[in-house]
Amino acid sequence: MQRIPTYPLQSFAPRHGALGVYFVDHSTSSDGPPLGLPYRGDYYKIGLCLQGRAELKANLETYAIGPGSLMIVTPHTIKEWTHLSADYDGLSVFFTRDFLTAHRHLDVSQFNFLESVGTHVLPLSAAQTAELQACFDYLRQKYHAPHPYRETLVKNLINNLLCEVVAIYDQQRAALRASQTRAQLLTAEFKHLLGTHGAAERSVQFYAERLCITPKHLTETVKDTTGKTAGEWIAEAVVLEAQALLQNQQLTVAQVADLLHFTDQSAFSRFFRKNRGLSPTAYKQAC
DSSP states (O other), X not given: OOSSOEEOGGXXXXXXXXXXXXXXXXXXXXXXXXXXXXXXXXXEEEEEEEESOEEEEETTEEEEEOTTEEEEEOTTOOEEEEEEOTTXXXXXXXXXXXXXXXXXXXXXXXXXXXXXXXXXXXXXXXXXXXXXXXXXXXXXXXXXXXXXXXXXXXXXXXXXXXXXXXHHHHHHHHHHXXXXXXXXXXXXXXXXXXXXXXXXXXXXXXXXXXXXXXXXXXXHHHHHHHSSOHHHHHHXXXXXXXXXXXXXXXXXXXXXXXXXXXXXXXXXHHHHHHHHSXXXXXXXXXX
């Protein structure tokens, strides 16, 4: 039984998704599942906004998306699109790990990068936007054109796109880290740990030990940096995971409580109601 509802690429592209790759632009229509509730996908996505506005919640961060925004979305990320303007336009490629790795050698460092992404939306300069748009346009051309080596061409072009994205990400990350205080760096490390362990670990002590500091120091540092305590961030992570799990109609509330390591269903229900304002049963029925 799946622990969490994960939309396969075929949900959005029945004809193309089975191949493991799907290109989306303004002419693409999809009757896939609703994206206004927390969900995961079994695919990676690299996207570029050309016009319009959107808002994306990825794990515990909220991102404002506008022209020149680069989006990097991975399978383990819990996503929720809370706004999409009527004039939104962009270019995106969706692909599965199997698509890129089947029958060929792949530089695994690119997937190591994707799995460790901490920021899912990056602002681009005008020059970077133009360069990436040219990569997307050429990829779109080869994706749609019949060719005896179409699959190989598309794989190579996605690899090229990933190389460009990694370079931009590393450059922006290095500049950000150089400008951050020790408290901001510590908070970023805490959030990264939370994204990995949030579903199973609800103790501030656990994260403090991983960071080699005291729980008091962690709580005060995160509070000073973000306005919320480490405990509040942990609670939000658990609630987010719970919301995604509750959407799976094959899972009972008791099973969700067990997956999230609560002592029993009552303890989970009290926790969820306190942090979400309604019972997990009511939330499940509304999905």
